Amino acid sequence: MLIRSRRGWEIPETQVTPEAIVTRRRALLGTAGLAAATIATPAQAGWGLFGGSAPPPPRKPLVAPANPAYQGGRPLTPEADATSYNNFYEFGGSKSVARAAQALPAEPWTIELAGLVARPRKLALEDLLKQVSLQERVYRHRCVEAWAMTVPWVGFPLAELVKLAEPRPEAQYLVFTSLADPATMPGLRQSWYPWPYTEGCTLAEATNDLAFLAVGMYGKVIPPQNGAPVRLTLPWKYGFKSAKSIVRVEFTTRRPVSFWERLQDSEYGFWANVNPDVAHPRWSQARERLLGTDEMVPTRIWNGYGEFVAGLYTNLENERLFV
Ligand SMILES: Nc1nc2c(c(=O)[nH]1)N[C@H]1C(S)=C(S)[C@@H](COP(=O)(O)O)O[C@H]1N2
């Protein structure tokens, strides 16, 4: 295994993982050694994690017209990095979950539309895809842990799903639920996490043009580790808001409490909009590390998407919009 010495900018993974939980887990396991074994090293993040004899299965092409309004503004992250350095706690707490995630049962897939909608129902993903405008958008993604990537997603605006759902006038929030399948997801055995993974946003955020549901990346069907077969991308918010492998979208009047918020509200709030000037309680958010090159670049407010979304927040001065 490659051992690389830590560079000055690197924050120990114990500080940076969305884990107050690291401490709690250490207490539970009783030994620091076991806890350390769950922490990813940079060397674990490559294709090597699939093992020399077990290459990742080839992905089917999925090509859609590029939407010129969303070009990323940075060089694309190499596909091998974006698809091998992941956060997907259902498959484990390290970044190297890609191989384990190959077990995700992504086909067939249905999404339940629930709560305050005209007609609560289950939609087959393949039927849904016939009713939306599939397109490619290059988005920057900023994880709360201060790494970032730039990815060509194939998908459709979340607003199109909202329209199909026909929310009732009282609906104000959307709640997204990720698959929780104990048979294939070893992370679910870690019972101190509030499974299933859930996230939420306001109806106004969901119908903003930036909010996107991805079913592909790099011109191919999205791989399991990145949230197959359908995951959210809310690129002006920290990455944990972008729930993977979504099985349910509920419309509600009450603001949901999401997975990370339930674990540690002071560190992972409901809004979680990107802002370099509002530090995470345990580290600075001023800069971010680009997957692939490890270059450090300044973080921008709203992850640089203010022209699209800043207007959503003008009457919310009393809310904790950024952590
Ligand atoms: N269901 C689920 N969705 C999730 C997560 C997760 O652990 N489970 N991690 C989140 C976090 S913290 C980030 S940064 C992104 C990572 O997406 P990627 O693996 O495609 O880079 O997924 C988000 N969505």
Ligand SMILES: [Mo]
């Ligand atoms: Mo993240």
